[in-house]
Amino acid sequence: MSAGDGPAPHPLSQSQSPSNDLDALAELADASRRMRGEIARVIIGQQEVVEQLLVGLFARGHVLLVGVPGLAKTLLVGTVAKILHLSFRRIQFTPDLMPSDITGTDILQDDPESGRRRFVFIKGPLFANVVLADEVNRTPPKTQAALLEAMQERHVSAGGQTFGLPDPFFVLATQNPIEQEGTYPLPEAQLDRFLLDVRVPYPTPEDELEILRRTTGEPSPEPEAFLEAEQLLALQRLVRRVPVPDHVFRYARDLVRATRPDQPEATAFVRKSVSWGAGPRAGQALILGAKARAVLSGRIAAGPDDVRAVARPVLRHRIVTTFHAEAEGIDADGVIDQLLKDVPEPLDRAASRLAGPA
Structure with a gap:
């Protein structure tokens, strides 16, 4: 059912009491505040970008981050994965990257029980809770299509079998708006797979000064992980019931x-x-x-x-x-x-x- 089908339910959930839903709402708001605080220990400024990233995460959608190099896009994604205690993989997209390099491939192995050889599927880096598709516009369309198909279907097909991706599954792709020579811009139909297109701006003068102070001294403290996968899934379901x-x-x-x-x-x-x-x-x-x-x-x-x-x-x-x-x-x-x-x-x-x- 699409988001616009039928009238909205008026309690949040028909299966839970309003008091339980209010408690869950308070939990989600508290999780949001804690996440912002932990992110701020590593990422300086960019409050609007952080808010939009959290919106995409809790709405169970994928996010495209667009910004010039050096704006901590990769660091932001990795920080979110650490806070959520989720598995994280970074895929650097290059012109020679093949679909099997990200989804996985069948390899021939000896079966110790039968003594015969058989094909075994080895999962690729796409099998993680949080996947950073770095510079997604630098890889050919067939590899882009494999990524976007997995984003939409939340599974990978290989050798006549279907392998489900982990849940939650969250793709953050980055694009560099400059240096477009030799790139493969995503078609509009594929861009539509992303819930949000988030633009990462340059820092403000005050934030840039704090970046210089903090990143040229002692290493920044590591963010604290406090939200498990099951808790995140429950909060994502809560958003759907609003x-x-x-x-x-x-x-x-x-x-x-x-x-x-x-x-x-x-x-x-x-x-x-x-x-x-x-x-x-x-x-x-x-x-x-x-x-x-x-x-x-x-x-x-x-x-x-x-x-x-x-x-x-x-x-x-x-x-x-x-x-x-x-x-x-x-x-x-x-x-x-x-x-x-x-x-x-x-x-x-x-x-x-x-x-x-x-």
């Missing part, structure tokens, strides 16, 4: 439909600036991201502000701008900013009925 008012569903739908230049909801600005808009998966990502952001803040329901907060990382890799927009310096973020101004928030009908006539 209620969403109907007007928030409609707001997410309207935002997504307004990105499509051939739809009646599109403004003249979108028709001029966008060649391809976002698909239905974008609406699902908006709702899931809004749910995760709400509970990470300790709130029991998602609202329009949560949708607006995740709109950029959800939509920027799902919008293709026209040549006219590029010539005027308008990128996907500029389109999203304009949409957030132009698309009105639908009326909360339930609140209107409670308020009565003005």
